[in-house]
Amino acid sequence: MPRAIVCYVRWVDAFNRRVGRLVMLLIFVMIGLLLYASVSRSLFNSPLVWGIEVSQFLMASYYLLGGAYSMQLDAHVRMDLFYSRWSDRTRALVDVLTMLLLFVFLGALLAGGISSTGYALRYGETSYTTWSPPLAPIKIIMTLGILLMLLQCLSTFFKDIARIRGEVIE
Template identity: 50%
Template sequence: MPRAAIAFVRIVEAVNLRIGRIAMYLIFVLAGVLMWSVIAKAFFRPALWTQEMAQFTMVAYFVLGGAYSLMLGANVRMDLLYGRLSPKKQAALDCVTVFALIFFLAVMLWGGIESTIYAFEINERSRTVWRPYMAPIKIVICVGIFLMLLQSIAFLIRDIATLRGERI
């Protein structure tokens, strides 16, 4: 494999490892927001921002951890026949099916970028009482999708290396 391809795989996986490890801690932020919501409802006035902030935190946790989850192989597969195949046949099958994932993520990223640009252009805000700006969470979604797209390309490079009898 070319050095650039190997470097790409290593850099993408190093970035996804770090971001994924950071994203893991968002579950504690989510728990804190929800705990504050319960405390505020019990002892004070209910906070208007907690439900939406919990949703934003969960979205960030999910999309930023997506590439990390892919990298670790923690995603769900339909393993009816796949597990019985040899590693080279698995790599060959993955080389074909990864294009569906890459296409899906590219379309999602394109739509996400257009939605983010629109959110900036009109200063889009949520329709709730709290009315937060929508651009920051849309940026997080685009970053998460972009990282998953890069990880999918890294998978393709790894599978091609496996078919060539090399290991990255």
Template identity: 45%
Template structure:
């Protein structure tokens, strides 16, 4: 069982590490968009797409970088008591709190899947069966949701990124849970 846990941890940590290292460069994409926005407003006609595109890039940066941040332990913690605890006590506390986080991420993931299905023109109440139907050909994409701004981009790409980010965060939380279990068993992580 420990070998299976270690294999899962290794794969998930590797995927999230690589994704995080790639996504951290999105800050430069964001800076480029905002720089172009400033230049176009000053010297040319203002671009209508820059603000919304900057928001989309920031969402991707934040949500896809979250699992990497969690993996490195650089997430915000209340260190008043936690910093002084032993590794075993921290593992017990993390084991308890990660259960709440897994539930929360599950609810967010369900909402993201529902919202993405809606953005693809699905009006029903079973978003997972809609995506299964898309794969088998029994469902079709309807009228796609667009933003209400003047640029009017389709919303499904950013909502799909939200699904990916939440799924990777869920996997990283399970990886951290398994690491805590290994620590409590006294095995090296």
């Protein structure tokens, strides 16, 4: 594989690995927040207006920013009825073909995310809840997560092409 592609794969994999490992900690923040909200509501009869919504934003950030790392680890759910029986080259070929469809899907999601984020920033869009937080920060995170997933898909695509050619990109 060309040196530029190998450098791209290494850079994207390293970046998404760092982001994924950092984002993993959000689950503990979310658990702490939900515990605090529960204690506040049941023991002190003082429910948090913002607790559930912040935990939803944290969860969305968790899975959107962690998706690329999950793809890197090959941890996404897949229908494994035939896949595990195929040779490594056949699996790589099927992955390349399905990755092309994923590029189209993620491209459409990214275009929608950019449009939605632009709208939220331009018009100060807020949630329709009592707390009414601005939605731009979570939409920026959403768009960033989709972009990271698209970059990781391209990295995985290059690794699969290398596998088809009998090469390995570490």
